[in-house]
Amino acid sequence: xxxxxxxxxxxxxGVGWAGGIIASELTKKGLKVVGLERGKDRKTEDYFMAHxxxxxxxxxxxxxxxxxxxxxxxxxxxxxxxxxxxxxSFLLGVGVGxxxxxxxxxxxRFLPYDFEMRSKTIExxxxxxxxxxxxIQDWGITYDEIEPYYDQYEKMAGISGEDNPLxxxxxxxxxxxxxxxxxxxxxFDKATKNMGLHPYVQxxxxxxxxxxxxxxxxxxxxxxxxxxxxxxxEYGSKADPLVTVIPVAKQTGNFEVRPxxxxxxILKDGDKVTGVVYVDMNTGEEFEQPADVVVLTGYVFTNVRxxxxxxxxxxxxxxxxxxxxxxxxxxxIRKGRATGFFDEQKFNNFAGAGGxxxxxxxxxxxxxxxxxxxxxxxxxxxxxxxxxxxIANNQIxxxxxxxxxxxxxxxxxxxxxxxxxxxxxxxxxxxQHFLDLDPVYKDSFGDPLVRITFDFEEQxxxxxxxxxxxxxxxxxxxxxxxxxxxxxxxPYNVAEYQSxxxxxxxxxxxxxxxxxxxxxxQMWDVDNLFVVGASAFPQNAGYNPTGTVxxxxxxxxxxxxxxxxxxxxxxxxxxxxxxHV
Amino acid sequence: MSTKDEKNSLLExxxxxxxxxxxxxxxxxxxxxxxxxxxxxxxxxxxxxxxxSTPQKTFENPNVALMYxxxxxxxxxxxxxxxxxxxxxxxxxxxxxxxxxxxxxQLAGGWGTGTKEYTSGPFYPGEPTQGYQGCLNRxxxxxxxxxxxxxxxxxxxxxxxxxxxxxxxxxxxxEFAEGKVELVGMKSDYFFGVLRSATLEGAYADPxxxxxxxxxxxxxxxxxxxxxxxxxxxxxxxxxxxxxxxxSQHSH
Numbered sequence: 001x002x003x004x005x006x007x008x009x010x011x012x013x014g015v016g017w018a019g020g021i022i023a024s025e026l027t028k029k030g031l032k033v034v035g036l037e038r039g040k041d042r043k044t045e046d047y048f049m050a051h052x053x054x055x056x057x058x059x060x061x062x063x064x065x066x067x068x069x070x071x072x073x074x075x076x077x078x079x080x081x082x083x084x085x086x087x088x089s090f091l092l093g094v095g096v097g098x099x100x101x102x103x104x105x106x107x108x109r110f111l112p113y114d115f116e117m118r119s120k121t122i123e124x125x126x127x128x129x130x131x132x133x134x135x136i137q138d139w140g141i142t143y144d145e146i147e148p149y150y151d152q153y154e155k156m157a158g159i160s161g162e163d164n165p166l167x168x169x170x171x172x173x174x175x176x177x178x179x180x181x182x183x184x185x186x187x188f189d190k191a192t193k194n195m196g197l198h199p200y201v202q203x204x205x206x207x208x209x210x211x212x213x214x215x216x217x218x219x220x221x222x223x224x225x226x227x228x229x230x231x232x233x234e235y236g237s238k239a240d241p242l243v244t245v246i247p248v249a250k251q252t253g254n255f256e257v258r259p260x261x262x263x264x265x266i267l268k269d270g271d272k273v274t275g276v277v278y279v280d281m282n283t284g285e286e287f288e289q290p291a292d293v294v295v296l297t298g299y300v301f302t303n304v305r306x307x308x309x310x311x312x313x314x315x316x317x318x319x320x321x322x323x324x325x326x327x328x329x330x331x332x333i334r335k336g337r338a339t340g341f342f343d344e345q346k347f348n349n350f351a352g353a354g355g356x357x358x359x360x361x362x363x364x365x366x367x368x369x370x371x372x373x374x375x376x377x378x379x380x381x382x383x384x385x386x387x388x389x390x391i392a393n394n395q396i397x398x399x400x401x402x403x404x405x406x407x408x409x410x411x412x413x414x415x416x417x418x419x420x421x422x423x424x425x426x427x428x429x430x431x432q433h434f435l436d437l438d439p440v441y442k443d444s445f446g447d448p449l450v451r452i453t454f455d456f457e458e459q460x461x462x463x464x465x466x467x468x469x470x471x472x473x474x475x476x477x478x479x480x481x482x483x484x485x486x487x488x489x490x491p492y493n494v495a496e497y498q499s500x501x502x503x504x505x506x507x508x509x510x511x512x513x514x515x516x517x518x519x520x521x522q523m524w525d526v527d528n529l530f531v532v533g534a535s536a537f538p539q540n541a542g543y544n545p546t547g548t549v550x551x552x553x554x555x556x557x558x559x560x561x562x563x564x565x566x567x568x569x570x571x572x573x574x575x576x577x578x579x580h581v
Numbered sequence: 582m583s584t585k586d587e588k589n590s591l592l593e594x595x596x597x598x599x600x601x602x603x604x605x606x607x608x609x610x611x612x613x614x615x616x617x618x619x620x621x622x623x624x625x626x627x628x629x630x631x632x633x634s635t636p637q638k639t640f641e642n643p644n645v646a647l648m649y650x651x652x653x654x655x656x657x658x659x660x661x662x663x664x665x666x667x668x669x670x671x672x673x674x675x676x677x678x679x680x681x682x683x684x685x686x687q688l689a690g691g692w693g694t695g696t697k698e699y700t701s702g703p704f705y706p707g708e709p710t711q712g713y714q715g716c717l718n719r720x721x722x723x724x725x726x727x728x729x730x731x732x733x734x735x736x737x738x739x740x741x742x743x744x745x746x747x748x749x750x751x752x753x754x755x756e757f758a759e760g761k762v763e764l765v766g767m768k769s770d771y772f773f774g775v776l777r778s779a780t781l782e783g784a785y786a787d788p789x790x791x792x793x794x795x796x797x798x799x800x801x802x803x804x805x806x807x808x809x810x811x812x813x814x815x816x817x818x819x820x821x822x823x824x825x826x827x828x829s830q831h832s833h
Contacts, residue, residue: 051807051827052787052789053785058786066698067696067699073710073711082714085700086698182815182816183818223810223811223812224810225809225811345819347819348817348818348820350805352815390798390799390802391781403665403666403754404665404751408666408667408669412802440703491710494710494711495711
């Protein structure tokens, strides 16, 4: 029997970017917030001696312990889903700060097209452009509507950058200037300009200069040490909930974070939630935390799983396409890329920052005409300089043996003389791609794991080939002596690292029939439950997701405050979606 | 202590072990006794003369000892990793980088037993897109894989793996890499993949883990290891920087 604790105004499940942002905004308004985080507490000092590739990047020090909980995966419904026993395709963050601690800091706004993808695609190309099984939807919010929240998030995080000539309009310039340009970035800049494209320095959460944000938090500039993704930042330069929103929330005296607290169920009574049940992982003791509002801010899989385990919302049924929880799981299409090998030139590949790079968006979104193309959308093309570490980076020209004398020779020769230009393709939603509960495999409590049913489609293959050719052309212009181009997408492989850009499952929209949450991330079915994160993306864009998660979190915080001011109720009037009949 | 001194000390430590074994008249039972002892004593070791000319020092590397492997498993691993990452004009191979000790130490810990991996059944072979689905942990994978290397060597060349010529060793490893050897519980190319990854880790992980001796792996790769800032070179052309390991952050 769970021990019942005193009621709080708001309980947050998962203290990463979404949880941290919402906690800071709510506690500033005087609301009492409890943050339940299943991992440990962390602080910047923990990373003073952490330039250790093996411990953090290879052995995944900061990631969820898969022995306790993982996911299962199958490419399609005919295949038997099996557990992801080791890390591969994506990494699951855990601990206070969440994935916001180990991310790279590549920080984007989605394009205006992304938010109205279905309508705008139909408007320009007609209904037939969208295949029958492709279930892309509008977000129920437009770029202009979400822009103020992007602005708010970027000022909090101190995002560094310069205008994207092909991006949506900005109400304010970037809070800090662009990151420095490495030799490789300069080469990309020059080559893409020669080709008539529109390069810009990647927007970065690594901080190009010292910065004090509107909350009064001061952070120092990035040192380009090359240990960002999979690591915590020892300077606090990388925007991380631990060095931005969490201390602000704590300072109000209204925020209590409880680490090692694993939420097992959200409690529902009628059409309201009443709190959560969680286990203190240090003692095994079970607690009930009652609250007026529950905010679910875990990673995509946690959000979907807790709703399904708690019997909240209508589970998605792929046979009929009805129901919403688990619907429209999408990912990122990363295989269209090329690596250029340089015989005369060497670069400081070992140095860098997670968000350091040059981008072109000429082939992203609907920035180019798709009339004669057999796919929609596209992706950004990036030359990133994150800092190549030696265990993971052994770039050799194709045809070179993968071990022995020739391997060693080539991998040493090209370690600082190979550059990769890659596409980050958008991932469309399909009727047959979804999340549900696995019927066989369980977590350490005996609860079912989340099951992913996902594969790449024809759209993804065409997009990959298209982006690969563009990447190859850029490297040619950059003067690479030998180029290896990756054009073959193949089936989705859960064992191969691609990106931690999993999206969907609790998607937002204008119509409760086709979406789980409204544009304030409030559940249509349950007024006092908000579900926030990339789980709300109806499909994924051709960019990294965190900037948009940040913006949605500010939007949700505003909604929760309104909810308290209004004494409850739905914040958005449901519309019958014309998209689906 | 300079890197050169440190490296010599490592070799010296190994040399005194050899001397101990020679002087103690230790014998090894079993069929392959000569081969086993010979390898342990380091026949054909190019470092021998260099070592003998080094003056005696008191420094010892306590890392150069086994936590998990049997001596035979160690010898096979040392020889196999040297073929994966051989000594050449660029610098030392796996053997001198102490890669086999690195692997031994890793196998003794959580990586060896898969403590952070999902190991609950039921087990099914699965599709190639579903990743590793075996029930073996890495200790078992190495036990089975190394024994199979030895068995194939004895069967094919009537000699233990570590006594084979480089060409013969490569031929054996190629069989494994191409998935042609029958193993219990896994395909041989899977075992080879684990061995290859572990070799690269041992060559390039921070020396604190027992490999990358003297940071020689990093030096070959022009990787500066742990540095606090690249602000002064980030916009510049390729710059060579002397590597530094994590122990540089601790006061001695």
